[in-house]
Amino acid sequence: FIFLVLAFFFISLLLSLVVGIEEIFKVWSNPFSNTSLFIAITAISLIFYFIFAFFREQVCTNVCPYGRMQSVLLVDDSIVVHYDFLRGEKRASIKDRNKLIKTGEATEDEFGDCIDCGQCVAVCPTGIDIRNGTQLECINCTACMDACDDVMVKMHKPTGLIRYSSEKSIKEGVPFKLPGRAKAYIGVLFVILALFVYMASNRVAVEGIILRTPGMTYQYPQGDSTHILNVYNYKLINKTNTDLKNVEIKLKGFKDADLKVIPEKIDVIPEFGRATGSMILTIPVSEMKGYKTPVQFEIYSEGKLVHSPKTNFLGPH
Numbered sequence: 001f002i003f004l005v006l007a008f009f010f011i012s013l014l015l016s017l018v019v020g021i022e023e024i025f026k027v028w029s030n031p032f033s034n035t036s037l038f039i040a041i042t043a044i045s046l047i048f049y050f051i052f053a054f055f056r057e058q059v060c061t062n063v064c065p066y067g068r069m070q071s072v073l074l075v076d077d078s079i080v081v082h083y084d085f086l087r088g089e090k091r092a093s094i095k096d097r098n099k100l101i102k103t104g105e106a107t108e109d110e111f112g113d114c115i116d117c118g119q120c121v122a123v124c125p126t127g128i129d130i131r132n133g134t135q136l137e138c139i140n141c142t143a144c145m146d147a148c149d150d151v152m153v154k155m156h157k158p159t160g161l162i163r164y165s166s167e168k169s170i171k172e173g174v175p176f177k178l179p180g181r182a183k184a185y186i187g188v189l190f191v192i193l194a195l196f197v198y199m200a201s202n203r204v205a206v207e208g209i210i211l212r213t214p215g216m217t218y219q220y221p222q223g224d225s226t227h228i229l230n231v232y233n234y235k236l237i238n239k240t241n242t243d244l245k246n247v248e249i250k251l252k253g254f255k256d257a258d259l260k261v262i263p264e265k266i267d268v269i270p271e272f273g274r275a276t277g278s279m280i281l282t283i284p285v286s287e288m289k290g291y292k293t294p295v296q297f298e299i300y301s302e303g304k305l306v307h308s309p310k311t312n313f314l315g316p317h
């Protein structure tokens with residue numbers, strides 16, 4: 001029953017990323033408010049319940065591609081769960097050791113730290129023996145590490161007979177050192193992280209896309225050769241989860257320019273919604289800077305500047 005509850009909880013949480021948490025609460029309180037979502041939650045939860053309760057580690061060995069990918073990517077420097085065979089071998093149970101020492105067939109020094117208790121195999125969710133080396137089935141859950149550490153503590157031996165390490169460092173019996181490639185990957189990771197933080201902190205709440213109307217360049221207003229007009233289409237996207245009210249578009253930095261926005265007023269852009277329309281911008285020829293003049297618009301919501309998109313204003317060559 002606990003697995004079933006957990007499956008419902010996790011699937012609801014997962015689907016809330018797609019449909020929103022409010023929709024999930026609505027379905028929980030009244031399944032008929034969104035029958036298809038309710039069926040989706042129930043069906044996926046039951047699949048998860050089946051995996052949790054019955055299929056279990058077979059997912060790791062037969063379904064999940066992680067093990068296969070890992071086996072392809074593994075190199076001698078890869079850090080995975082390893083058994084320290086230099087320290088552990090020759091393995092023997094305490095009973096066998098005592099017997100062999102007693103009969104003179106072996107000396108204490110010949111034996112390694114592994115007492116062949118089988119605890120590492122008993123706790124392994126995929127049922128493998130890590131002492132046979134890295135295997136496809138290992139999901140690096142570290143259960144064998146904990147089990148073996150407990151045994152080592154009881155035996156008054158140092159822990160870490162099974163530990164995170166690389167094949168190379170175990171073979172050569174040297175402490176693990178971060179290889180150059182791993183350092184380079186860490187560097188790349190930090191660059192990506194910094195880029196992500198920069199992009200997230202510079203994310204605008206409203207995105208304004210202003211493009212000249214397709215097929216049009218510039219025009220002179222009727223009977224007026226001292227001004228030029230361009231026609232634009234705009235699209236304002238509200239990326240927030242609150243409505244944007246009283247939205248206005250203004251032009252920045254021109255003395256005698258005239259901007260006509262159609263429709264004149266945008267009362268509200270709903271949360272995650274958008275507003276589209278057109279604009280006619282007229283600028284005196286004297287204020288133009290060549291045939292392509294950079295222009296910047298300012299988008300205000302309730303008098304507060306929310307975005308400043310840029311575009312170009314075209315004139316004659």
Ligand code: SF4
Nearest residue numbers: 124138139141142144
């Ligand atoms: S890390 Fe987990 S899956 Fe891998 S051998 Fe140890 S117990 Fe098994």
Ligand code: SF4
Nearest residue numbers: 114115117118120148
């Ligand atoms: S738990 Fe440790 S001591 Fe016991 S069999 Fe596994 S490796 Fe050997």
